[in-house]
Amino acid sequence: MATETGVGGAGSGETLPSVGDAELDGLVRQWMAWDKTEATRGVLKQLVLDKNVDEIRSRLGQRMAFGTAGLRSRMGMGFSQMNDLTILQTAQGFLRYLQKTFPDLQKTGLVIGYDSRHNSQRFAQLTAGIFLHAEVPVFLFSKICPTPYVPYSVLHLGCSAGVMVTASHNPKEDNGYKVYWSNGSQITSPHDKGIASSIDANLEPWPTSWDVSICEQSPLCQDPMDRITKAYYQDIQNYCCHRENNQKTSVKFTYTAMHGVGYQFEVQAFQAFSLPSVIPVEEQIIPDPEFPTVKFPNPEEGKSALDLSMQTAEKHGSSVILANDPDADRLAVAEKQNGSWKVFTGNELGALLGWWAWQCWRQKNPDKDAKDVWMIASTVSSKILRAIAIKESFNFEVRIATVNLEMSYKLGGFMYGTNVLDKDGISASVVMAEMTCWLASQNISLTQQLGRIFETHNSYYICHDPPTITKMFERMRNWDGKTGQYPSSCGPYKIKHIRDLTAGYDNSKPDNKPVLPTSKASQMITFSFENGCVATLRTSGTEPKIKYYTEMCLPPGTGGSPESVAAELHAMVETMVKELLQPEVNGLIARSG
Structure with a gap:
């Protein structure tokens, strides 16, 4: 005879039949006791009545992982998805972590913004309510805003942290929860781990957690929209x-x-x-x-x-x-x-914006030493700026740092200047527009200027192709079956340096330790070849893929046409795919894009 699972946590006194698994029955009871949103409660009830054990396990059996990018997942019922309950749990944990980290949190407060996705405003209000009930000032945008507004506001308002509810360019079914630190940038380790642990320690909703009316009633809740927009x-x-x-x-x-x-x-x-x-x-x-x-x-x-x-x-x-x-x-x-x-x-936009940033800086500072000018790129972005930096004598780094920047970029995202210490598509677009207009006044197109940059600073070509499987990294770390030994060459191409941000290894540094942050949560190995080619292999953060990024970047003045460099890079890519990824052995399916 089927046992009954009591679910009186919401005061309904209702019971649901057992799904035949004691652990899942406990998770069902827990969800029904904690969740007060009828829509998601109804979904779970139906799954239980349908005895859809696999779906229940998928939704309740594991939690979303909180990382440096915060949360991002499908919206729906379950601990593995974005919904009212998981947002409350996240906000409670985040509050407790900030209270331990910032003694003046009740003075500095928190910024919260949201995009136009389904439930974004609701998730923002739930977060605000948690902090307001703890007497923490909240700057809650009254309308949708671009993501860059939140890191900008953290700095401008002097807040301890910020939250942006967005899933960026993900499909419509998704939403996300991005967190910024007091320096106006996305959180880094170990804060992500500390916040994740704090969330796990504060899963049960507090008595006031579901009350969002405080967002309209509390004098601690302010709308920063007009102030931030003007600034x-x-x-x-x-x-x-x-x-x-x-x-x-x-x-x-x-x-x-x-x-x-x-x-x-x-x-x-x-x-x-x-x-x-x-x-x-x-x-x-x-x-x-x-x-x-x-x-x-x-x-x-x-x-x-x-x-x-x-x-x-x-x-x-x-x-x-x-x-x-x-x-x-x-x-x-x-x-x-x-x-x-x-x-x-x-990468091409990064080259254009970087070139423009340098041109504008030099125009404003014709006689100034460029020793304090920096441009920064992420680990998988093109290094064309390095070639420009060598020629023009400014600094270029591949790292996460807080320095005085002219421009930095990651693939598809650009941080122009230091007003916003994260990707900012608004400022990047208007700067790109001004550059386009100036080039047009010289009868030069963007495409033509891009060619001039490559011709002036190096011969250059990019090849980007993600496979679909992730099982060969340990082979690269234990080459020819020798533990801890990486390959010294790939076909006829000699490898000069290897950086492994998963294992914490970089033989270009005196102590073999990388200056970039390391993480065992993802795979990333970069091979630098003697001929100037750099290849990075990494697992995708959102899909079951291995992606590789390759480029050939010759120092200025070393010769070599774009065509010859492209041909050599193409040959190297074929060799690396064959020897490092072994698509036939590993059953990989090639995809482009």
Whole structure:
């Protein structure tokens, strides 16, 4: 006879039948006791009645992992998904961790923003309520805002931390919870582990946790929207170098927000730079959590995601497309050249923005030593800026650091200056627009300038192709069956240095210890070859893939045409795939993009 699982935690007195698994029955009781949202309670009830054990185990059997990027998952019932209960648990743990870390938290407070996805405002209010009941000041945006507003606000308002509820460019079913530290940047280790432990220690909702009415009643809850908007656009004007040229340009820009938050903020950015108004992609400028015109709301998908933008641009005679992802922290750019559209890669945009940052800095500081100028890229971004830095005598690093920056970038995301210490698609887009207008005044296109950068600073080519399996890294660390020995060559190509951020090894350093953060949670090995090629192999953070990034970057003046370097890089990629990844042995399926 089936036993009964009592679920009276919400005061209903109802019972549900056992699913035949004592551990799952306990998780069902726990969920029904803690969750007060009828929609998610109803989902679990139906799963229990249907005896859908596999689905119950999938949703309740494991929790979302909190990491340096916070949380990101599908919205729905269960400890493994984004919902009211898991947000409350996360906020409770985050509050307790901040209380232990910042004795003045009740003075400094917290910033909370949210995008236009389903449930984003609700999750933001639930978080705010947790902190307000603890008498912590909360700066809760009253309307949707771009992700860059939150790290900017943390610094501008002097807060201890910030939360942005967003899943960026993920599918519509997802949402996320991104956390910023008091320095205005995304959290780093060990704070992610400390917050995760604190969440686990505060899973049961507190008596006041479900009360969000305090968000409207408490004097500790303030709306920073007007204050931050005014300050943000005043600050980004520091990056405007050619206002007079902006005012008279004939370049037409088409803009898409990908159904996200960006349009109104992009309009204000163009006004701040005295640029002509953008031509909006009407079907995509109104925030819509259903993302009805795109399967994946990610402008980095290329031409498939920019189809409507190209149609709009063609209709209005516009030669340049600017595209933000739904939370406006990333930027994609396309330019029409010789009758066809070129969609720039993230690395190409990084090269253009880095070149422009240097040009503008040197224009403002014609006689100043560049020893304090820095440009920074992530571990998998192109190193074209290194070649520019060598020629121009400024600093370039691949690291996570808090230094005085002109520009830094990660694939698809750009941090131009230091107003926002994270990716900022709004400032990057308006700076890109000003650059485009200035180049146009010199009768130079973006594509032509990109070619000039490569010709001036190095011969360069990128090949990026993610496989789908992750089992060969230990083989690379124990080459030829010898424990702890990495390969010294790959085919005929000699390896100069190896950096393994999973194992904490870097033989380019005197003590063999990397300066970059290490983590056993993901795989990442970088091989630097004697001929100038750099190859990074890493596991994807969101998909069951191994991705590899390769580039050939020759020092300025060493010769070699782009064609010859591209040919050598192509040959090296084939060799590395064959020897390191062994697609036939491992059953890998090649995919591009």
